[in-house]
Amino acid sequence: MIFIYEKWTSRRTEKWTSQLFPKMLPLTADFPWFHPQKEGFRSSHQEEGSDQEKEESAYGSRESKVKSKTQCACAVVVGSCQGTCALGARNSTAMMKAGRISGFEPGERSLRIPFPLFNFGKARRPKPRGPSACHGPLRARLCRLLLESSVGGRGTDRGKGPDGDLEGQLRVLSFAGCGMGGEDLAEILSLLPLFLQTLDVKGNDLRGGAMTAFRSKLSESNSLTVSSLPVSLRVLILDDCSITCEALEGLSATFKEGKMRKLVVLSLSDNPFETSPGFSALCCAxxxxxxxxxLEVLRVRSSRINSKGVKAFAEVFAQGRLPSLREVDFGRDKYQLGYSLVVCGAIALADATRTVRSVLPQMTRLHTIDLIGRDIQQKGIQAFLEVYQQQNQREQGGEAGKGLCEDLRLCTSSLSDVQAKTICSGGLPCLKALEVHRGAMNAVLEVVESSPGPGHLRVPALHLIEMVAVSAGTLGAMTRCLRGPSLSACLRQLHLNKMPYNQTPLPSSQVVREFFVSLSSAHLETLSTLFLNGLGVRDAECELLAEGLRNNRFPSLRRLSIEHEPPTHITGKGIKALMEAGTVEKPLEMEDLGLALTYAAGQEEGTAAIAKALGEGRLPKLRKLDLRTTGMKDPGMKNLAGALLMNDLPSLRHVLLSFNAATEAGHTAFLESIMQAPSWGTKQAACGSWQEAFG
Structure with missing residues (x-):
């Protein structure tokens, strides 16, 4: 179970912190080169009278007391941005200044160090990139660590060194976002150990001296630069490294030499390739x-690749030179085409017809097509449909269209009614899933509304997603579709969100109520995810939704989110109605419940209702409970702790409680209470991601 809090607690909480993560804390003493209190580094808790004195964690107190073996610590992550997602802004900056380790992931065997390779000044932003950006003792320590991990350990991986236990065991190295360049970066990369599997250089500068140093070391037989990386390397991330065409050509020569045959992930996004020669050289490799x-994953997002580069890649792909490739991402580029299980390209230019017709037929294994982009025009989509139909005609017998476009993602206001009807009514015979965003939603909803029954809608899995600003028109169209039978056997996800920062006016309360009336009476057999955030939901709508849950209208529902609702909308009465939808005899199958920024959930009546549902076993399969920014105070924490003591809840793994109003005493009492639960030993074993434990 992972509990996410607002802030670090004081020394008085050291006892439960050490009990909560007993195996993680000793790792702060594993590295002889890591001593934040030496060599000019001043820990935040050493500053008299500062606010940070209250923030000392168990790390500081146990650092000098515990010495452990490092049989499992084989990854080092260094970076100015590492850890900021785990800590609040003030606390993460303090941890960076102190040089403390923020976490250990037993599952990934990963040790994270959230300080940058240069000191923070008064300003909390890192210094600009450049050859002199990295300075101070930390770079020397990292170089020493790399040297100790390589020398004597090559070919043996004995795991024993003169000064520590990391020799020959370093597997993951990341210094993303450190802004290094020149000789500093070249020196570090020249010491890469033989058995390294992951290298992340994102956000550093490979121009000028750094790249010159890389290429000059190619001739050295004992060097391990980025151009002669270890043969065991699996993941190489060079995003935003200012790699030019010339530098990419040098990297391509390395691939040709066969020194990266085990590479699985290659990421070159956000680099100024400028013109096609650089990427074309990569395609030659x-x-x-x-x-x-x-190679399974290739990401080249926002790198200014033109049509010649994309066509060169398509030709290589069609020849079967990348037999393991599963994902290609050319997102946000001028021409966006790809083959991916997650993200494929979009067709977005005036001459898209010519490009699609010349490229798509060569990509015979195309599985997922992503047509998400504001610049996509009707002729681009039409070109895709024409090429798809031509490809279908070339196939023989029952193999027609096999493997071509099983998943399609649409997000364009240019989708015509005819095109929407073609897509939804069998024009893509192999289509298994259709994901519709924003602009394309209204056109698809019109097809759904006019469909006489489920059999006429040839989409096995339909995902309707509006993540930013649902309009009254979209909500009204959705209401009418729910009244018919077409969505009953195909709707998998429904996201209707209105984010607070968007200026689009909310749909009227009457429109919202009509939608909930239709939703509660519809029978949606396949609906698994329902997000209704920021719609102005009130207690009456909560009662309607609870009625639908109670009547088993959504038998497959696993994720429910009602967030961003102020106290003027939902009160404790609405939260209570939702929590009472399930009973002990007939509990809900919910696995993920999100009530963040819905302030009634943090008030005493709301937390009491949530605690009662948890304690009585009405949500036995719940894995994640999100109560962030609900204004929860100490009584609410007490209610939750009592529920966790009352019921084992073996599936619960994530309880998010960030940015609430509970005091330190409330947090401490909460954790002390849950550690008294009978199954705490089992839950403790699941607490793997310490870097996520404080938000």
């Missing part, structure tokens, strides 16, 4: 037989 035979 792909043509070498078995040069990248294990």
């Amino acid at each position: 792909f043509e070498e037989e078995k040069a990248l035979e294990a």
